[in-house]
Amino acid sequence: MIIAERRPLPEILANLSPYKKILVLGCRGCVAVCSAGGDREVAILAEAIRLARERQGSPVEVYEEILIRQCDPEYLQPLAEWMSKIEAVVSMACGVGVNLIADLYPSLRVYPGVDTTFYGANVALGEWVEKCRGCGDCIIDQTAGLCPIARCAKNLLNGPCGGSQGGKCEVRKDMPCVWHLIIDRLKERGELERLLEITPPKDWRPAGGDGLRVRKRPDLTLS
């Protein structure tokens, strides 16, 4: 899922300082699952804004609404009704939601409530770890299912580098060396000879090097 994290409150508050009527808009998609922008987080942010503005002596009306998703125009339709009641929206969805709101409601002031950080897995209660970087050209068939693009600080395709020690990465000691993991895994599978092949330089266009990425399914489009 897409992992996000609430932005620092001073920044959110600074963005909202000119407004008196604010909507905090949550999303029940990824950000709800990773506890960044679901019902509970919306309530907390709304309350924090109220409290902060109260203390600043400029009270504010904060409304709360949670949508099923913010990455689909249909699910954003309820926003139309809010337009007349509010001056600004803090979206707690990932960046996709914020962008889409800005696309669909150009006159609405929309501000991000979270920083969208990565694609990760919920490996433990309250802990999410990056597993994929969305580079558009999957290579983990070569690497025993472990992604060096996402998990190696140097994005090495022919690792490990000389900085791998005791299974840890030299860049951050709390980070396992993914190439160490790959080697262990390949060894278990008896596929170590895969490492003898030189993986050629990667084409970075599918990773966004080429600009806006678009996916189309002509078989799904209806006029």
Added chain:
Amino acid sequence: MAQGLRIDILCCNYTNLAEREDFYEVPVEIEIKRFPCGGHIEVTDILRALRLGASGVMVCACEKGTCHNGKGNERAEKKVLSARNILQEIGMEPERITFYFVPRLDAESFVEDLKEFYKKLLELKIKERSR
């Protein structure tokens, strides 16, 4: 009341059975909100109490290992940490929120904790004035 202070106590239903007369030594306005369990106390509740006029919020939950629901008390402790972080971010003193593990049925120790918190809030108030 003389100092214009108000303390909100958010606590677990089971945590204490202290009554109004137990607090006679603490000369402040006190509001007690009982929750079904410490785990049910939300960050929002703490923040809302502050917004609605509380000078400080005291969150109490059962002592470790005695939670009726397993780990509700521990959750309450984490919520307090989270709420204190938010106070910090918006420029309020995190000390306005405190947390105590309170033994069940022991009103005395509970009141002691309250007194301690009260003193802290007084100090804050004095600091505020001197500014």
Added chain:
Amino acid sequence: MEVKSHLQRVLSSGQLAVTAEIGPPRNADPEVIKRKAKLLKGYVDAVNITDCQTAIVRISSIASAILVMAEGLEPVAQMTCRDRNRIGIQADLLGASALGIRNLLCLTGDHPKFGNHPMAKPVFDLDSLQLLKLVRDLEEGYFANGEEIKGRKPQFFRGAAENPFAEPYYIRAYRLAKKIKAGAQFIQTQIIYNVDRFREFMEDCERLGLLDKVYILAGITPPKSVGMAKYMKYHVPGLDVPDEIIKRLEGAKDVREEGINIAVELIQRIKDIPGVKGFHIMAIEWEEAVPEIVKRAGLYPRPEYEVPIYPFVVERVVERPVEMVVEKVIEKVVEKPVEVIVEKEIEKPIEVYIEKAITELEEGMAKGQISLESFIEILANLKAGLKQIKAGMDSVEETIEILEQEFFGKGKPTKVELKEVPKVEEKEKIKPQVQPEIKEKVEVKKEAEVKPEEEKIAPEPIAEVKPEAKGEKKPEVKPETKPEEKREESAEKGPEVKPEVKPEVKPEVKPEVKAEGKLEVKTRLFKGTYRPLSERAKKVPESAYLDRATGEIQEVVIGKDGKAIKVGGAKALNFHYFEGELPNSIQIAYEILDIKPEDWPESLAKYYQDVWHDPALWAKKCVEEYGASAICLYLLGTDPNGLNLPANHAIEVVKKVTSAVDVPLIVWGSGNAEKDVEVLREVSEIVGPRGAVIGPVVDTNHRTLGAVAMGYGIPVIASSPIDVNLAKQLNILLENIGVSLDKILMDPSIGALGYGIEYTFSVMERIRLAALYGQDTKLACPFICSIGKEVWKTKEASLPTDETFGDQEERGVLMEALTAVTLAMAGGDLLIMRHPVAVKLCYTLFNSLSQA
């Protein structure tokens, strides 16, 4: 201590500054940069060195800047944000400053998508504004992280680019203000054609009070052709080319001349706009135009200041390559002999030179000063020269001598000389009558013979003889008297012919006269100076110079049935007849275009302009009139950067041509890998069954085109950018998908005389040596060289006739012929050429050599 750059001094003195631009080469050859720098020196105050422009890998800007500095020209290094993060950028900037580079242009840079490595990870850690600020911070003593620079700080005259024509317009002046705020001291603008819009921009700048804060250099580009102007108008975003410019070019007789005029006029108009402090002249791939523009615009001479003292490091860096021992040895040994070959064609004393070298060697050997190994090596390098002598010193030298004499005038009028060249053609044509069946080969040989005769018989009259030729071509202009005189002087030569010729206008008339000449010539061939190699080298054991090849070149058959031609099959280096079998002579294909050529000089156009509206007629003319044994159809019109005509157009043209002529056909695509797939796939359906060659095939489209060619069993042109390894790799790739090596012609991407021919020569030679002597079978394919294209786009081929450069046509013909001969010696097997006279010249040489 502050060292002002030369550019900065010129600008601060209040004079209009002039800068130009050099695009470094896509290889490691420093000569290209040096040559361009020499060309510009004295005409500009500083020269920009692009940083891999359009994201194509080239010599780096800083390294090139050092080379330019060594030529005494001040560089403006360019730094983009595309390839380096802030660490790399700062490191390079420190280095640039340490090496004495004083001017720096800060750019964001073109996205890799536009270059030749679109899959590369774009960096863009910074943008141009952040870069400007970073440079200023460095100069003030701080790294980008705020850390202090301890010790010497870098120093630059900081520049930036601005495009007044990008939309929205109203933001441009503000953006400029931002760049100035970030640290820009001078600005080079985008290419200006729309002066009115530029004036508005400058007024905006004035309103914002920017003109006192920054030096603005207006960007000027002379349009080189109509195609280029159109390309800029329609395909370069943010470039505003008014229609009138294109109309002017279309209406111009000499497009390049008009392009220069346009540039000069632009400068005159822009000069007086307040705030313009100079000009940045970007003559893209046309550096030669810059001096002309500067002169005509009244910007010459350039101010001179004391040469700033560059750090010692610079000199060392420049000198090192020269000092390298290995290089020296190779260069000296290789170059002398190679030069000998070339010089032979131009100068008489070659023979002596070689003999001298041989005697020296002999002496050296006798004294034991030269080791046998080095001797063998030297001899190997001399081989080409020796062979040529063996092949027929007389005929070769004399042929060239005639041309040379004419070329340098020898007191005779240039115009007269010009006409001689056409004569040769005519002579050839005559031959068919004499020996109708054998046609080409015989003719060519005879011609070669004929030329020497003329010289010997009447050395002085040569000039006069030439006028005759003219008379034939342009009957009205030339007085009849001249032809008569000639007849008298060289009585044997058919005087009657001339009168006949005049009415016809075309060169075909002359045949009878020449035929006679030819016969006579034969007896004189090899007379006098020629001594067989065996005689001259008799003191040297044969084993010391004879070096038989261990490999052989594939033989490629082009076309089918009786008309098919064969190329390759060599078991020795070209013309080394004494070393091994060379079963197939060098073939020349006439090049025709699918559309009417736009920028062909008059001297070439006149041979084809009656037919070039119709490729079929054109092909027919080449075959029937000029005796072409093969036709190369260049599908220029399909180029996406040009007219971008669809595949249907190509099909139509190819159909026409195939039905008009039956000689083997070479279909040469636009060179755009994607478009060629589209076009050539369709075209192959038509030409496949009759046999043809298609290409160019490059690494990115070798799969599809290789498969198409295999389907029809036709050969492909494997095109690689002047590089041994890339050529080999492409051959291997093609072989991997099933194209056999005897279906591959290698196109090494040649350069014309004066435009990198030495580099082409060396690469081709290395490929051929690897194939013949290095057992490298993957390189053992014949070469195809597209010579016409390269030669006729040079400035020299199209500059008008004048006293310094001599006659336009003669110059062009010689350029093409010399390029062709040189590359034939390097191993060229199939040459694609344009000018019929040049073709004849080449055949003359080749045949006389093979005869010897």
